[in-house]
Amino acid sequence: MPLIETDAIVLNSLKLGEADKLVTFYSPTLGKIKAVARGARKVKNKYGSSLEPFTHGHLVIYDKKPQVLYRLFQSDIIESFQRVRSDYDKIMTTSHFSLFIEALSPEGDPSVPVFNLFLKLLEYTKVFEASPGLINLFKVKFLGYAGYELLLDRCVKCQSSFPSMRFSPSLGGMVCSPCIPDNALYSVAISPAVQSVLKQTFKMDPGLISRIRPSEEVNKEISHILEVFIFHILGKKFPSLETTSK
Amino acid sequence: MDQNGVFANLIKQLTKLPGVGQKTAQRHAFAILKMFPQEAREIGQAIIDIKERLIFCSKCRNISEVELCLICSDPRRDRTKILVVEEPSTVYAIEKTGEYRGLYHVLLGVISPLDGVSPEDIHIKELIDRLADHEVKEVIVATSPNMDGETTALYLSKTIRPLGVKVTRIALGIPVGIDIEYADEVSLVRSIEGRREL
CATH class of the missing domain: 1.10.8.420 (RecR Domain 1)
Known part of the structure; x- marks a missing residue:
């Protein structure tokens, strides 16, 4: 039974049995993992508040192969992000992004950039209020890291560059009008302003994303693009930030 | 066998x-x-x-054998205070202490953005309705000290405070009987924030 040490951020936790918790973490070395924390709901437990959502901690876990779930042995807080959990609006926006990462990250597929991206959002939210526009840009950045970067420069089918192209969720990029025969392919229009913001977001360092300030119209358009694209990836509708914050 | x-x-x-x-x-x-x-x-x-x-009390949503539970119908109770809890089991735990003489309100759940539980899914509206007669002066939020409990407490504070009712939160921090050096950083910070004068 190998013992593994890793840093991780708590994405979510569920009650398990009478006094246990099933905690979902995102680790830079293991990706999204689920671990059982025995006795975590008891008054005198060894984990303290380290299993609260958004906590950045250092874990010691047992890999109980062939079982899918890890067993949590020890958890120490590196940064609690308590300030994020002390504000209703911050809880809502960060929960929404956490659910987004959880939904789109396959288990056991590690990505250091995804881990750092979530950490950057938590550090930003600790001090400032993350607007719905900024959350959208973090989602766009996440898609890039997760292998879903939108191809915006050329038509994904014929590789040519036309001035008026539309976004196809099923192809994950822009398509020109000759490649959309009789409008058979579902596609959405993307304004040049949105294209520019998206390109900038994909290129930019995650720590600098907060400097991009999209207008309300641009943000509305990005929300729609994300909605249709995520629907295509997941095969179901992902709840909007408004729904999470209801 | x-x-x-x-x-x-x-x-x-x-x-x-x-x-x-x-x-x-x-x-x-x-x-x-x-x-x-x-x-x-x-x-x-x-x-x-x-x-x-057993049914739920029509006023506080605690478990009861009659429409109005024994606590809600007791005239000796302090009607200016309502203690808000997640589940009826908490009412039992607090009643056992014999220290609280006010009324209760059981939410039968907590707001949980990660599990998709919104304020409309729990009994918050019934609590707001109870404040309409202006008899209640203080609402004490006694939800669990975890993220869902805190989210619920923050929402209640945001909703009730504009009605002119004082909203307080039970003290959070270090449990009685432990060595302070073993307390985690969040519990320590909470206990310092919630300190009281001796």
Whole structure:
């Protein structure tokens, strides 16, 4: 039974049995993992508040192969992000992004950039209020890291560059009008302003994303693009930030 | 032993209770077997009674045998205070202390953005309705000190404060009886924030 040490951020936790918790973490070395924390709901437990959502901690876990779930042995807080959990609006926006990462990250597929991206959002939210526009840009950045970067420069089918192209969720990029025969392919229009913001977001360092300030119209358009694209990836509708914050 | 017989069935049914595994259920089943028939009947009847006779109090949503629970109908209770809890089990725990003389409100859940539970899914509207008669001066939020409990407390504060009612939160921090050096950083910070003058 190998013992593994890793840093991780708590994405979510569920009650398990009478006094246990099933905690979902995102680790830079293991990706999204689920671990059982025995006795975590008891008054005198060894984990303290380290299993609260958004906590950045250092874990010691047992890999109980062939079982899918890890067993949590020890958890120490590196940064609690308590300030994020002390504000209703911050809880809502960060929960929404956490659910987004959880939904789109396959288990056991590690990505250091995804881990750092979530950490950057938590550090930003600790001090400032993350607007719905900024959350959208973090989602766009996440898609890039997760292998879903939108191809915006050329038509994904014929590789040519036309001035008026539309976004196809099923192809994950822009398509020109000759490649959309009789409008058979579902596609959405993307304004040049949105294209520019998206390109900038994909290129930019995650720590600098907060400097991009999209207008309300641009943000509305990005929300729609994300909605249709995520629907295509997941095969179901992902709840909007408004729904999470209801 | 017959795996489909009445004894095996009792063991199977008892394992549905929290904290009761196969062995404990077996011990309980043998204990019931040794009882007088009347004692066993009383246990069975008590289980049936809580399912058939208990309802939620129409005012505070605590469990009760009558429409208005004993706490809500007690004229000696302090009607200027309402203590908000997640589940009826918390009312029992607080009542056992004998220190609180106000009223209660049971939400029967907590707001949980990660699990998709919104304010409309729990009994917050009923609490707001209870504040309409202006008799209540303070709402004490006693939800669990975890993220869902905190989210609920923050929402209640945001919603109730504009109505001119004082909203307070139970003290959070270090549990009684532990060595302070073993407390985690969040509990320590909370205990410093919630300090009181001696």
